[in-house]
Amino acid sequence: MDIQNMTKEEIKSITEKITNNTSTQEEELALLKFLNKEVNEISTFIREVANKE
Amino acid sequence: MKFNFEKNIPVSKQEDINLSEQTSEQFDADILQESKKLEINLQKLNEEINVFGGKEKFQKEFSSDSGTSGMTKGGEEIHEENSLSYYQKELAKALAVFSGGSAVGATSLYYLTEAFNLHSDPTILGLAGSATVLGSAIMSINLLIKSKVHAREAKRMELKMKMTDTPLNY
Numbered sequence: 605m606d607i608q609n610m611t612k613e614e615i616k617s618i619t620e621k622i623t624n625n626t627s628t629q630e631e632e633l634a635l636l637k638f639l640n641k642e643v644n645e646i647s648t649f650i651r652e653v654a655n656k657e
Numbered sequence: 658m659k660f661n662f663e664k665n666i667p668v669s670k671q672e673d674i675n676l677s678e679q680t681s682e683q684f685d686a687d688i689l690q691e692s693k694k695l696e697i698n699l700q701k702l703n704e705e706i707n708v709f710g711g712k713e714k715f716q717k718e719f720s721s722d723s724g725t726s727g728m729t730k731g732g733e734e735i736h737e738e739n740s741l742s743y744y745q746k747e748l749a750k751a752l753a754v755f756s757g758g759s760a761v762g763a764t765s766l767y768y769l770t771e772a773f774n775l776h777s778d779p780t781i782l783g784l785a786g787s788a789t790v791l792g793s794a795i796m797s798i799n800l801l802i803k804s805k806v807h808a809r810e811a812k813r814m815e816l817k818m819k820m821t822d823t824p825l826n827y
Contacts, residue, residue: 625805632805
């Protein structure tokens with residue numbers, strides 16, 4: 605599963621599966637990787653904004 | 658066909674089971690590693706927010722009209738609200754109010770799924786203050802996944818004990 609190319613629908617579907625206890629390990633890993641990527645990007649973004657000030 | 662007479666399981670079948678267990682264990686190890694990474698990254702994000710000037714300043718900055726355009730991300734100007742960058746910024750706002758404390762219930766995951774639709778409906782986060790819940794939802798999903806890993810570990814342990822004919826009560 606390529607987290608770089610996951611669609612929003614796929615992310616949503618995995619999140620729902622996790623809630624419904626029907627997710628696979630691969631899906632759980634993919635979602636965590638996706639969230640890590642997002643959080644990292646946000647951190648970088650904040651750092652950039654802070655450095656500009 | 659070879660048999661493991663002690664267990665009455667064909668050797669090839671037993672190898673399949675072992676391989677499957679190893680794969681499952683490896684997946685869970687990777688999941689826990691990624692989960693730990695997420696906790697650290699969220700902590701780092703909170704630190705970035707503090708460096709930026711704290712949550713109040715951060716929320717003010719990112720909630721203002723000027724915060725939705727003219728910012729740069731990776732050197733690119735953000736002009737459109739209806740973009741992934743906008744969504745990420747909304748997510749950042751949500752995380753800004755997240756204190757890293759206790760997680761809310763699994764129902765809050767609803768808000769996380771809603772956030773993933775933001776690029777097509779950027780007004781959602783403007784409603785009902787769901788941003789506060791969103792930050793907790795990320796931790797919530799992390800905890801939920803970890804609990805699944807621990808449940809699988811317990812199941813594997815139980816299976817191993819059964820296979821070695823060890824009574825579970827000892």
